Amino acid sequence: MSLFLSIAASVLILLGALLSLVGALGVWRLPDAYARMHSASKAGALGAILVLLGVLCATSGMAWLESLLAICVLLITAPLAAHAIARAGHMADIRPQTGLLGDALEEDRQRRGTQER
Template sequence: MEIIADVLVIFFISVGVILSVVAALGLVRFPDVYTRTHAASKSSTLGVLCILFGTFLHFLLIENHFNTELIIAIAFLFITSPVAGHLIGRASYVSGIKLADVTVRDDLKGVIGPKVNKKK
């Protein structure tokens, strides 16, 4: 039983580390703030969640200790990180930060932003 628990813990922590590395590469490689925000909010959130879940499994299955702080941290991170990434992207768009040259489509053009004609 302990070998299976070790394999699960190693799997989740390894997946979390790989996703965090992918997020870091996305922050370095992507061309604009919008794609970087996407990489930071999605991949790193999933990576940290996998690491926290692997840690939770370690304490639960190997140490026989139910850690409520890890459950609270997982729930808090799962709720707040994607919302923060969305709000950073929206604030960037409203403040007029340009999209990358390789961007194909702008769904918010004319809907929100600094140059939108406001009706009275």
């Protein structure tokens, strides 16, 4: 392995670990379940992807196929899982702390409720 690939792998793995740490701090510090879930899903998935790219730079042979497959799975499943969990939480009456923009999903539920009656 060349010196450049070794340095690139080290930098990518370090950045992935730092991004995962930021996601963990977000889970600890953010105010409600939705913001915490957003932090965990986005930063965790992107941190894992950076670590996998670092592994991709550090290895040779057929490991690149496994790394790329794992990256694709992370890119597909992390946002879908976060969305499904957030929607289930909202349907279970766990409300987010709303700011100036309000709660669009609650407004949509109220509109549907008044149309069906």
